[in-house]
Amino acid sequence: MPNLKRLFTVTLLFFLSFQVLAQSQTEPLKVGITSVPPFVIETDDGQWEGISVDLWRQIAEEMGQDYTLVPLSFNDLLSGVESGEIDIAVGALTMTAEREALFDFSHPFYQTGLSIGIPPGPEQSILTSLKGLLSWEFFSVVVALAALLFAVGFVLWLFERRHNPEQFGGSTAQGLGSSFWWAAVTMTTVGYGDKAPVSFAGRIIALIWMFAGLIMVASFTAAITTSLTVSNLQNQINGPTDLPGVTVATIANTASEAYLQDRRIRRQTYPDLTSAMRSTAEGETDAVVYDRALMQFRNQQEGNPLKILPGVFDRQLYALALPEDSPLRGPVSETLLEITESPAWEAIIDRYLGGSDAQQ
Structure with a gap:
Protein backbone atom coordinates (compact mmCIF):
# COMPACT_ATOMS: atom_id res chain seq x y z
CA MET A 1 0.00 0.00 0.00
CA PRO A 2 2.79 2.53 0.81
CA ASN A 3 4.41 1.67 -2.52
CA LEU A 4 1.12 2.28 -4.37
CA LYS A 5 0.73 5.66 -2.64
CA ARG A 6 4.29 6.63 -3.52
CA LEU A 7 3.76 5.64 -7.16
CA PHE A 8 0.59 7.72 -7.28
CA THR A 9 2.43 10.76 -5.89
CA VAL A 10 5.28 10.47 -8.39
CA THR A 11 2.83 10.08 -11.26
CA LEU A 12 0.88 13.13 -10.12
CA LEU A 13 4.04 15.25 -9.83
CA PHE A 14 5.22 14.14 -13.27
CA PHE A 15 1.85 15.00 -14.78
CA LEU A 16 1.81 18.45 -13.18
CA SER A 17 5.40 19.14 -14.31
CA PHE A 18 4.52 18.06 -17.81
CA GLN A 19 1.53 20.39 -17.81
CA VAL A 20 3.64 23.36 -16.66
CA GLY A 113 32.09 48.52 -38.31
CA LEU A 114 32.11 52.23 -38.95
CA SER A 115 32.55 53.73 -42.40
CA ILE A 116 32.78 57.21 -43.88
CA GLY A 117 30.40 58.81 -46.35
CA ILE A 118 31.44 61.85 -48.39
CA PRO A 119 29.87 63.78 -51.27
CA PRO A 120 30.85 62.34 -54.66
CA GLY A 121 33.60 64.56 -56.08
CA PRO A 122 33.98 65.79 -59.65
CA GLU A 123 36.05 63.70 -62.03
CA GLN A 124 39.54 65.11 -62.45
CA SER A 125 40.31 65.98 -66.09
CA ILE A 126 41.83 68.67 -68.32
CA LEU A 127 38.31 69.95 -68.96
CA THR A 128 37.82 70.47 -65.23
CA SER A 129 41.01 72.55 -65.08
CA LEU A 130 39.92 74.62 -68.07
CA LYS A 131 36.60 75.29 -66.37
CA GLY A 132 38.58 76.60 -63.39
CA LEU A 133 40.41 79.03 -65.68
CA LEU A 134 37.10 80.26 -67.06
CA SER A 135 35.53 80.73 -63.65
CA TRP A 136 34.42 84.10 -62.34
CA GLU A 137 36.80 83.84 -59.38
CA PHE A 138 39.81 83.48 -61.66
CA PHE A 139 38.62 86.28 -63.96
CA SER A 140 38.04 88.67 -61.04
CA VAL A 141 41.57 88.05 -59.72
CA VAL A 142 43.09 88.77 -63.13
CA VAL A 143 41.05 91.97 -63.53
CA ALA A 144 41.99 93.19 -60.04
CA LEU A 145 45.68 92.53 -60.68
CA ALA A 146 45.59 94.30 -64.06
CA ALA A 147 43.93 97.32 -62.44
CA LEU A 148 46.63 97.44 -59.78
CA LEU A 149 49.42 97.19 -62.38
CA PHE A 150 47.85 100.02 -64.36
CA ALA A 151 47.49 102.18 -61.23
CA VAL A 152 51.17 101.72 -60.25
CA GLY A 153 52.29 102.26 -63.84
CA PHE A 154 50.19 105.43 -64.11
CA VAL A 155 51.74 106.95 -60.96
CA LEU A 156 55.24 106.11 -62.21
CA TRP A 157 54.46 107.57 -65.64
CA LEU A 158 53.42 110.89 -64.04
CA PHE A 159 56.93 111.28 -62.56
CA GLU A 160 58.98 109.73 -65.36
CA ARG A 161 57.37 111.12 -68.53
CA ARG A 162 59.44 114.31 -68.34
CA HIS A 163 62.58 113.07 -66.58
CA ASN A 164 62.89 109.90 -68.64
CA PRO A 165 61.18 110.46 -72.02
CA GLU A 166 63.40 107.88 -73.74
CA GLN A 167 61.75 105.02 -71.77
CA PHE A 168 58.38 106.46 -70.70
CA GLY A 169 57.82 109.21 -73.25
CA GLY A 170 55.95 109.38 -76.52
CA SER A 171 52.19 109.56 -76.67
CA THR A 172 50.06 109.01 -73.61
CA ALA A 173 49.20 105.50 -74.75
CA GLN A 174 52.87 104.68 -75.40
CA GLY A 175 53.97 106.06 -72.04
CA LEU A 176 51.28 104.23 -70.10
CA GLY A 177 52.05 101.05 -72.01
CA SER A 178 55.72 101.28 -71.08
CA SER A 179 54.94 101.96 -67.40
CA PHE A 180 52.43 99.07 -67.32
CA TRP A 181 55.11 96.78 -68.75
CA TRP A 182 57.62 97.99 -66.13
CA ALA A 183 55.13 97.36 -63.29
CA ALA A 184 54.45 93.82 -64.55
CA VAL A 185 58.08 92.71 -64.95
CA THR A 186 59.04 94.29 -61.63
CA MET A 187 56.21 92.56 -59.76
CA THR A 188 57.14 89.16 -61.21
CA THR A 189 60.82 89.83 -60.34
CA VAL A 190 61.75 89.20 -63.99
CA GLY A 191 63.29 92.66 -64.30
CA TYR A 192 64.51 92.72 -67.90
CA GLY A 193 66.23 96.06 -67.21
CA ASP A 194 64.96 97.60 -70.42
CA LYS A 195 63.07 100.23 -68.45
CA ALA A 196 63.99 101.82 -65.12
CA PRO A 197 62.99 105.05 -63.37
CA VAL A 198 65.60 107.81 -63.05
CA SER A 199 63.78 110.42 -60.96
CA PHE A 200 63.95 110.34 -57.18
CA ALA A 201 60.19 109.94 -56.79
CA GLY A 202 60.15 107.28 -59.48
CA ARG A 203 62.83 105.25 -57.71
CA ILE A 204 60.95 105.51 -54.41
CA ILE A 205 57.85 104.15 -56.16
CA ALA A 206 59.96 101.40 -57.71
CA LEU A 207 61.44 100.41 -54.33
CA ILE A 208 58.01 100.21 -52.71
CA TRP A 209 56.61 98.26 -55.64
CA MET A 210 59.45 95.72 -55.50
CA PHE A 211 58.57 94.74 -51.94
CA ALA A 212 54.83 94.90 -52.62
CA GLY A 213 55.36 92.75 -55.70
CA LEU A 214 56.62 89.86 -53.58
CA ILE A 215 53.37 89.91 -51.64
CA MET A 216 51.30 90.33 -54.78
CA VAL A 217 52.91 87.33 -56.51
CA ALA A 218 52.31 85.12 -53.49
CA SER A 219 48.67 86.24 -53.23
CA PHE A 220 48.07 85.80 -56.96
CA THR A 221 49.60 82.32 -56.92
CA ALA A 222 47.36 81.32 -54.01
CA ALA A 223 44.29 82.68 -55.79
CA ILE A 224 45.09 80.76 -58.98
CA THR A 225 45.72 77.57 -57.01
CA THR A 226 42.36 77.93 -55.30
CA SER A 227 40.47 78.56 -58.54
CA LEU A 228 42.14 75.61 -60.32
CA THR A 229 41.66 73.13 -57.47
CA VAL A 230 39.67 70.19 -58.84
CA SER A 231 39.15 68.35 -55.59
CA ASN A 232 37.53 70.03 -52.60
CA LEU A 233 37.96 69.26 -48.92
CA GLN A 234 35.57 66.28 -48.96
CA ASN A 235 37.54 64.56 -51.73
CA GLN A 236 40.66 64.73 -49.60
CA ILE A 237 39.03 62.42 -47.02
CA ASN A 238 40.24 58.90 -47.74
CA GLY A 239 40.01 57.32 -44.30
CA PRO A 240 39.67 57.89 -40.55
CA THR A 241 43.10 59.54 -40.33
CA ASP A 242 41.75 62.41 -42.47
CA LEU A 243 38.84 63.21 -40.13
CA PRO A 244 40.68 65.52 -37.69
CA GLY A 245 40.23 69.08 -38.91
CA VAL A 246 36.87 68.54 -40.65
CA THR A 247 33.28 68.55 -39.38
CA VAL A 248 31.75 65.08 -39.18
CA ALA A 249 28.04 64.28 -38.99
CA THR A 250 26.81 61.39 -36.87
CA ILE A 251 23.94 60.31 -34.61
CA ALA A 252 23.82 61.19 -30.92
CA ASN A 253 24.42 58.50 -28.27
CA THR A 254 25.83 55.93 -30.68
CA ALA A 255 29.10 54.05 -31.05
CA SER A 256 30.05 56.37 -33.90
CA GLU A 257 29.68 59.47 -31.71
CA ALA A 258 31.73 57.80 -28.98
CA TYR A 259 34.47 57.05 -31.52
CA LEU A 260 34.61 60.68 -32.67
CA GLN A 261 34.46 62.01 -29.11
CA ASP A 262 37.33 59.78 -27.93
CA ARG A 263 39.51 61.13 -30.74
CA ARG A 264 38.44 64.76 -30.28
CA ILE A 265 37.12 64.99 -33.83
CA ARG A 266 34.79 67.92 -34.44
CA ARG A 267 31.29 66.52 -34.87
CA GLN A 268 27.70 67.57 -35.45
CA THR A 269 25.01 65.21 -34.12
CA TYR A 270 21.63 64.57 -35.75
CA PRO A 271 18.51 62.72 -34.56
CA ASP A 272 18.61 60.12 -37.36
CA LEU A 273 20.84 58.78 -40.10
CA THR A 274 18.89 60.37 -42.94
CA SER A 275 19.38 63.87 -41.49
CA ALA A 276 23.09 63.25 -40.93
CA MET A 277 23.62 62.01 -44.49
CA ARG A 278 21.67 64.90 -46.02
CA SER A 279 23.77 67.41 -44.07
CA THR A 280 26.87 66.00 -45.75
CA ALA A 281 25.26 65.83 -49.18
CA GLU A 282 24.18 69.49 -48.87
CA GLY A 283 27.59 70.69 -47.66
CA GLU A 284 26.68 71.48 -44.04
CA THR A 285 29.23 68.90 -42.87
CA ASP A 286 32.29 67.42 -44.57
CA ALA A 287 31.60 63.73 -43.94
CA VAL A 288 29.31 61.34 -42.08
CA VAL A 289 30.52 58.46 -39.90
CA TYR A 290 28.19 55.61 -38.99
CA ASP A 291 27.66 51.86 -39.18
CA ARG A 292 28.56 50.71 -42.69
CA ALA A 293 25.62 48.37 -43.37
CA LEU A 294 23.04 50.87 -42.13
CA MET A 295 24.60 53.72 -44.08
CA GLN A 296 24.87 51.65 -47.27
CA PHE A 297 21.21 50.68 -47.09
CA ARG A 298 20.03 54.23 -46.39
CA ASN A 299 22.27 55.57 -49.17
CA GLN A 300 20.59 53.21 -51.64
CA GLN A 301 17.16 54.29 -50.43
CA GLU A 302 18.06 57.97 -50.89
CA GLY A 303 19.39 57.51 -54.43
CA ASN A 304 23.12 57.27 -53.54
CA PRO A 305 23.76 60.95 -52.69
CA LEU A 306 27.02 60.00 -50.96
CA LYS A 307 30.12 58.01 -51.78
CA ILE A 308 30.74 55.36 -49.10
CA LEU A 309 34.48 54.88 -48.73
CA PRO A 310 35.68 51.24 -48.82
CA GLY A 311 36.67 49.45 -45.64
CA VAL A 312 35.54 49.62 -42.03
CA PHE A 313 37.14 50.65 -38.74
CA ASP A 314 36.21 50.29 -35.08
CA ARG A 315 34.73 46.87 -35.81
Whole structure:
Protein backbone atom coordinates (compact mmCIF):
# COMPACT_ATOMS: atom_id res chain seq x y z
CA MET A 1 0.00 0.00 0.00
CA PRO A 2 2.79 2.53 0.81
CA ASN A 3 4.41 1.67 -2.52
CA LEU A 4 1.12 2.28 -4.37
CA LYS A 5 0.73 5.66 -2.64
CA ARG A 6 4.29 6.63 -3.52
CA LEU A 7 3.76 5.64 -7.16
CA PHE A 8 0.59 7.72 -7.28
CA THR A 9 2.43 10.76 -5.89
CA VAL A 10 5.28 10.47 -8.39
CA THR A 11 2.83 10.08 -11.26
CA LEU A 12 0.88 13.13 -10.12
CA LEU A 13 4.04 15.25 -9.83
CA PHE A 14 5.22 14.14 -13.27
CA PHE A 15 1.85 15.00 -14.78
CA LEU A 16 1.81 18.45 -13.18
CA SER A 17 5.40 19.14 -14.31
CA PHE A 18 4.52 18.06 -17.81
CA GLN A 19 1.53 20.39 -17.81
CA VAL A 20 3.64 23.36 -16.66
CA LEU A 21 6.35 22.58 -19.23
CA ALA A 22 3.82 22.22 -22.02
CA GLN A 23 2.17 25.48 -21.04
CA SER A 24 5.52 27.32 -21.01
CA GLN A 25 6.40 25.90 -24.43
CA THR A 26 3.10 26.84 -26.01
CA GLU A 27 3.12 30.41 -24.64
CA PRO A 28 4.43 32.70 -27.41
CA LEU A 29 7.72 34.44 -26.76
CA LYS A 30 7.72 38.23 -26.55
CA VAL A 31 10.23 39.33 -29.16
CA GLY A 32 11.18 43.00 -28.90
CA ILE A 33 12.10 44.87 -32.08
CA THR A 34 12.98 48.44 -33.00
CA SER A 35 13.19 49.92 -36.48
CA VAL A 36 16.81 49.83 -37.68
CA PRO A 37 16.91 49.39 -41.48
CA PRO A 38 18.09 47.12 -43.03
CA PHE A 39 18.08 44.87 -39.95
CA VAL A 40 14.52 45.69 -38.85
CA ILE A 41 12.24 47.35 -41.41
CA GLU A 42 8.57 48.25 -41.08
CA THR A 43 6.84 47.93 -44.46
CA ASP A 44 4.08 50.19 -45.75
CA ASP A 45 1.42 47.65 -44.76
CA GLY A 46 2.66 47.44 -41.16
CA GLN A 47 4.61 44.20 -41.52
CA TRP A 48 8.16 43.64 -40.31
CA GLU A 49 11.14 42.36 -42.26
CA GLY A 50 14.90 42.84 -42.43
CA ILE A 51 18.13 40.94 -41.86
CA SER A 52 17.56 40.37 -38.14
CA VAL A 53 13.83 39.71 -38.49
CA ASP A 54 14.33 37.13 -41.25
CA LEU A 55 17.06 35.49 -39.18
CA TRP A 56 14.81 35.27 -36.13
CA ARG A 57 11.94 33.80 -38.15
CA GLN A 58 14.20 31.01 -39.32
CA ILE A 59 15.44 30.42 -35.77
CA ALA A 60 11.88 30.27 -34.43
CA GLU A 61 10.85 27.91 -37.23
CA GLU A 62 13.78 25.56 -36.54
CA MET A 63 12.99 25.57 -32.81
CA GLY A 64 9.23 25.23 -33.34
CA GLN A 65 8.69 28.27 -31.15
CA ASP A 66 5.70 30.62 -31.35
CA TYR A 67 6.36 34.30 -30.78
CA THR A 68 4.85 37.77 -30.85
CA LEU A 69 6.71 40.78 -32.20
CA VAL A 70 6.65 43.74 -29.80
CA PRO A 71 7.74 47.06 -31.39
CA LEU A 72 9.62 49.25 -28.90
CA SER A 73 11.88 52.27 -28.88
CA PHE A 74 15.59 51.51 -28.62
CA ASN A 75 15.83 52.51 -24.95
CA ASP A 76 12.68 50.54 -24.04
CA LEU A 77 14.09 47.56 -25.92
CA LEU A 78 17.23 47.47 -23.79
CA SER A 79 15.36 48.03 -20.52
CA GLY A 80 12.82 45.37 -21.49
CA VAL A 81 15.58 42.78 -21.96
CA GLU A 82 17.23 43.78 -18.70
CA SER A 83 14.00 43.48 -16.72
CA GLY A 84 12.86 40.30 -18.44
CA GLU A 85 9.66 41.88 -19.77
CA ILE A 86 10.59 40.63 -23.22
CA ASP A 87 12.15 37.23 -23.91
CA ILE A 88 14.50 38.25 -26.70
CA ALA A 89 15.53 41.45 -28.48
CA VAL A 90 16.03 41.40 -32.23
CA GLY A 91 17.71 44.25 -34.09
CA ALA A 92 21.18 45.68 -34.61
CA LEU A 93 22.46 45.41 -31.04
CA THR A 94 26.21 45.85 -30.64
CA MET A 95 27.89 43.51 -28.18
CA THR A 96 29.63 45.59 -25.50
CA ALA A 97 31.00 44.82 -22.04
CA GLU A 98 28.63 47.37 -20.52
CA ARG A 99 25.55 45.66 -21.98
CA GLU A 100 26.87 42.18 -21.22
CA ALA A 101 26.76 43.13 -17.54
CA LEU A 102 23.02 43.86 -17.83
CA PHE A 103 21.82 40.97 -19.98
CA ASP A 104 23.07 38.09 -22.11
CA PHE A 105 23.89 37.90 -25.81
CA SER A 106 23.57 35.07 -28.26
CA HIS A 107 26.44 34.19 -30.55
CA PRO A 108 27.13 37.12 -32.90
CA PHE A 109 25.44 36.89 -36.29
CA TYR A 110 26.92 39.92 -38.05
CA GLN A 111 30.30 41.65 -38.08
CA THR A 112 30.33 45.27 -39.12
CA GLY A 113 32.09 48.52 -38.31
CA LEU A 114 32.11 52.23 -38.95
CA SER A 115 32.55 53.73 -42.40
CA ILE A 116 32.78 57.21 -43.88
CA GLY A 117 30.40 58.81 -46.35
CA ILE A 118 31.44 61.85 -48.39
CA PRO A 119 29.87 63.78 -51.27
CA PRO A 120 30.85 62.34 -54.66
CA GLY A 121 33.60 64.56 -56.08
CA PRO A 122 33.98 65.79 -59.65
CA GLU A 123 36.05 63.70 -62.03
CA GLN A 124 39.54 65.11 -62.45
CA SER A 125 40.31 65.98 -66.09
CA ILE A 126 41.83 68.67 -68.32
CA LEU A 127 38.31 69.95 -68.96
CA THR A 128 37.82 70.47 -65.23
CA SER A 129 41.01 72.55 -65.08
CA LEU A 130 39.92 74.62 -68.07
CA LYS A 131 36.60 75.29 -66.37
CA GLY A 132 38.58 76.60 -63.39
CA LEU A 133 40.41 79.03 -65.68
CA LEU A 134 37.10 80.26 -67.06
CA SER A 135 35.53 80.73 -63.65
CA TRP A 136 34.42 84.10 -62.34
CA GLU A 137 36.80 83.84 -59.38
CA PHE A 138 39.81 83.48 -61.66
CA PHE A 139 38.62 86.28 -63.96
CA SER A 140 38.04 88.67 -61.04
CA VAL A 141 41.57 88.05 -59.72
CA VAL A 142 43.09 88.77 -63.13
CA VAL A 143 41.05 91.97 -63.53
CA ALA A 144 41.99 93.19 -60.04
CA LEU A 145 45.68 92.53 -60.68
CA ALA A 146 45.59 94.30 -64.06
CA ALA A 147 43.93 97.32 -62.44
CA LEU A 148 46.63 97.44 -59.78
CA LEU A 149 49.42 97.19 -62.38
CA PHE A 150 47.85 100.02 -64.36
CA ALA A 151 47.49 102.18 -61.23
CA VAL A 152 51.17 101.72 -60.25
CA GLY A 153 52.29 102.26 -63.84
CA PHE A 154 50.19 105.43 -64.11
CA VAL A 155 51.74 106.95 -60.96
CA LEU A 156 55.24 106.11 -62.21
CA TRP A 157 54.46 107.57 -65.64
CA LEU A 158 53.42 110.89 -64.04
CA PHE A 159 56.93 111.28 -62.56
CA GLU A 160 58.98 109.73 -65.36
CA ARG A 161 57.37 111.12 -68.53
CA ARG A 162 59.44 114.31 -68.34
CA HIS A 163 62.58 113.07 -66.58
CA ASN A 164 62.89 109.90 -68.64
CA PRO A 165 61.18 110.46 -72.02
CA GLU A 166 63.40 107.88 -73.74
CA GLN A 167 61.75 105.02 -71.77
CA PHE A 168 58.38 106.46 -70.70
CA GLY A 169 57.82 109.21 -73.25
CA GLY A 170 55.95 109.38 -76.52
CA SER A 171 52.19 109.56 -76.67
CA THR A 172 50.06 109.01 -73.61
CA ALA A 173 49.20 105.50 -74.75
CA GLN A 174 52.87 104.68 -75.40
CA GLY A 175 53.97 106.06 -72.04
CA LEU A 176 51.28 104.23 -70.10
CA GLY A 177 52.05 101.05 -72.01
CA SER A 178 55.72 101.28 -71.08
CA SER A 179 54.94 101.96 -67.40
CA PHE A 180 52.43 99.07 -67.32
CA TRP A 181 55.11 96.78 -68.75
CA TRP A 182 57.62 97.99 -66.13
CA ALA A 183 55.13 97.36 -63.29
CA ALA A 184 54.45 93.82 -64.55
CA VAL A 185 58.08 92.71 -64.95
CA THR A 186 59.04 94.29 -61.63
CA MET A 187 56.21 92.56 -59.76
CA THR A 188 57.14 89.16 -61.21
CA THR A 189 60.82 89.83 -60.34
CA VAL A 190 61.75 89.20 -63.99
CA GLY A 191 63.29 92.66 -64.30
CA TYR A 192 64.51 92.72 -67.90
CA GLY A 193 66.23 96.06 -67.21
CA ASP A 194 64.96 97.60 -70.42
CA LYS A 195 63.07 100.23 -68.45
CA ALA A 196 63.99 101.82 -65.12
CA PRO A 197 62.99 105.05 -63.37
CA VAL A 198 65.60 107.81 -63.05
CA SER A 199 63.78 110.42 -60.96
CA PHE A 200 63.95 110.34 -57.18
CA ALA A 201 60.19 109.94 -56.79
CA GLY A 202 60.15 107.28 -59.48
CA ARG A 203 62.83 105.25 -57.71
CA ILE A 204 60.95 105.51 -54.41
CA ILE A 205 57.85 104.15 -56.16
CA ALA A 206 59.96 101.40 -57.71
CA LEU A 207 61.44 100.41 -54.33
CA ILE A 208 58.01 100.21 -52.71
CA TRP A 209 56.61 98.26 -55.64
CA MET A 210 59.45 95.72 -55.50
CA PHE A 211 58.57 94.74 -51.94
CA ALA A 212 54.83 94.90 -52.62
CA GLY A 213 55.36 92.75 -55.70
CA LEU A 214 56.62 89.86 -53.58
CA ILE A 215 53.37 89.91 -51.64
CA MET A 216 51.30 90.33 -54.78
CA VAL A 217 52.91 87.33 -56.51
CA ALA A 218 52.31 85.12 -53.49
CA SER A 219 48.67 86.24 -53.23
CA PHE A 220 48.07 85.80 -56.96
CA THR A 221 49.60 82.32 -56.92
CA ALA A 222 47.36 81.32 -54.01
CA ALA A 223 44.29 82.68 -55.79
CA ILE A 224 45.09 80.76 -58.98
CA THR A 225 45.72 77.57 -57.01
CA THR A 226 42.36 77.93 -55.30
CA SER A 227 40.47 78.56 -58.54
CA LEU A 228 42.14 75.61 -60.32
CA THR A 229 41.66 73.13 -57.47
CA VAL A 230 39.67 70.19 -58.84
CA SER A 231 39.15 68.35 -55.59
CA ASN A 232 37.53 70.03 -52.60
CA LEU A 233 37.96 69.26 -48.92
CA GLN A 234 35.57 66.28 -48.96
CA ASN A 235 37.54 64.56 -51.73
CA GLN A 236 40.66 64.73 -49.60
CA ILE A 237 39.03 62.42 -47.02
CA ASN A 238 40.24 58.90 -47.74
CA GLY A 239 40.01 57.32 -44.30
CA PRO A 240 39.67 57.89 -40.55
CA THR A 241 43.10 59.54 -40.33
CA ASP A 242 41.75 62.41 -42.47
CA LEU A 243 38.84 63.21 -40.13
CA PRO A 244 40.68 65.52 -37.69
CA GLY A 245 40.23 69.08 -38.91
CA VAL A 246 36.87 68.54 -40.65
CA THR A 247 33.28 68.55 -39.38
CA VAL A 248 31.75 65.08 -39.18
CA ALA A 249 28.04 64.28 -38.99
CA THR A 250 26.81 61.39 -36.87
CA ILE A 251 23.94 60.31 -34.61
CA ALA A 252 23.82 61.19 -30.92
CA ASN A 253 24.42 58.50 -28.27
CA THR A 254 25.83 55.93 -30.68
CA ALA A 255 29.10 54.05 -31.05
CA SER A 256 30.05 56.37 -33.90
CA GLU A 257 29.68 59.47 -31.71
CA ALA A 258 31.73 57.80 -28.98
CA TYR A 259 34.47 57.05 -31.52
CA LEU A 260 34.61 60.68 -32.67
CA GLN A 261 34.46 62.01 -29.11
CA ASP A 262 37.33 59.78 -27.93
CA ARG A 263 39.51 61.13 -30.74
CA ARG A 264 38.44 64.76 -30.28
CA ILE A 265 37.12 64.99 -33.83
CA ARG A 266 34.79 67.92 -34.44
CA ARG A 267 31.29 66.52 -34.87
CA GLN A 268 27.70 67.57 -35.45
CA THR A 269 25.01 65.21 -34.12
CA TYR A 270 21.63 64.57 -35.75
CA PRO A 271 18.51 62.72 -34.56
CA ASP A 272 18.61 60.12 -37.36
CA LEU A 273 20.84 58.78 -40.10
CA THR A 274 18.89 60.37 -42.94
CA SER A 275 19.38 63.87 -41.49
CA ALA A 276 23.09 63.25 -40.93
CA MET A 277 23.62 62.01 -44.49
CA ARG A 278 21.67 64.90 -46.02
CA SER A 279 23.77 67.41 -44.07
CA THR A 280 26.87 66.00 -45.75
CA ALA A 281 25.26 65.83 -49.18
CA GLU A 282 24.18 69.49 -48.87
CA GLY A 283 27.59 70.69 -47.66
CA GLU A 284 26.68 71.48 -44.04
CA THR A 285 29.23 68.90 -42.87
CA ASP A 286 32.29 67.42 -44.57
CA ALA A 287 31.60 63.73 -43.94
CA VAL A 288 29.31 61.34 -42.08
CA VAL A 289 30.52 58.46 -39.90
CA TYR A 290 28.19 55.61 -38.99
CA ASP A 291 27.66 51.86 -39.18
CA ARG A 292 28.56 50.71 -42.69
CA ALA A 293 25.62 48.37 -43.37
CA LEU A 294 23.04 50.87 -42.13
CA MET A 295 24.60 53.72 -44.08
CA GLN A 296 24.87 51.65 -47.27
CA PHE A 297 21.21 50.68 -47.09
CA ARG A 298 20.03 54.23 -46.39
CA ASN A 299 22.27 55.57 -49.17
CA GLN A 300 20.59 53.21 -51.64
CA GLN A 301 17.16 54.29 -50.43
CA GLU A 302 18.06 57.97 -50.89
CA GLY A 303 19.39 57.51 -54.43
CA ASN A 304 23.12 57.27 -53.54
CA PRO A 305 23.76 60.95 -52.69
CA LEU A 306 27.02 60.00 -50.96
CA LYS A 307 30.12 58.01 -51.78
CA ILE A 308 30.74 55.36 -49.10
CA LEU A 309 34.48 54.88 -48.73
CA PRO A 310 35.68 51.24 -48.82
CA GLY A 311 36.67 49.45 -45.64
CA VAL A 312 35.54 49.62 -42.03
CA PHE A 313 37.14 50.65 -38.74
CA ASP A 314 36.21 50.29 -35.08
CA ARG A 315 34.73 46.87 -35.81
CA GLN A 316 31.56 45.73 -34.00
CA LEU A 317 29.56 42.53 -33.56
CA TYR A 318 25.77 42.28 -33.66
CA ALA A 319 23.88 39.67 -31.64
CA LEU A 320 20.45 38.88 -30.23
CA ALA A 321 19.90 39.93 -26.60
CA LEU A 322 18.21 37.83 -23.92
CA PRO A 323 17.55 38.33 -20.19
CA GLU A 324 20.37 37.19 -17.95
CA ASP A 325 20.53 33.40 -17.45
CA SER A 326 17.76 32.84 -20.00
CA PRO A 327 17.28 29.12 -20.82
CA LEU A 328 16.79 30.15 -24.45
CA ARG A 329 20.34 31.35 -24.87
CA GLY A 330 21.84 27.94 -25.64
CA PRO A 331 19.18 26.70 -28.11
CA VAL A 332 18.97 30.09 -29.83
CA SER A 333 22.74 30.38 -30.26
CA GLU A 334 23.03 26.83 -31.57
CA THR A 335 20.28 27.35 -34.13
CA LEU A 336 21.69 30.77 -35.06
CA LEU A 337 25.09 29.25 -35.86
CA GLU A 338 23.51 26.58 -38.04
CA ILE A 339 21.62 29.21 -40.05
CA THR A 340 24.49 31.71 -40.45
CA GLU A 341 26.72 28.90 -41.78
CA SER A 342 24.18 27.96 -44.45
CA PRO A 343 23.56 29.41 -47.94
CA ALA A 344 20.21 30.73 -46.65
CA TRP A 345 22.08 33.36 -44.63
CA GLU A 346 23.97 34.61 -47.67
CA ALA A 347 20.64 34.93 -49.48
CA ILE A 348 19.29 37.10 -46.67
CA ILE A 349 22.34 39.40 -46.76
CA ASP A 350 22.19 39.70 -50.54
CA ARG A 351 18.49 40.52 -50.42
CA TYR A 352 18.98 43.61 -48.27
CA LEU A 353 22.51 44.69 -49.10
CA GLY A 354 22.77 43.55 -52.69
CA GLY A 355 25.91 41.48 -52.18
CA SER A 356 27.83 44.52 -50.88
CA ASP A 357 31.07 44.32 -48.94
CA ALA A 358 29.36 45.41 -45.71
CA GLN A 359 30.22 42.24 -43.86
CA GLN A 360 33.97 41.89 -43.73
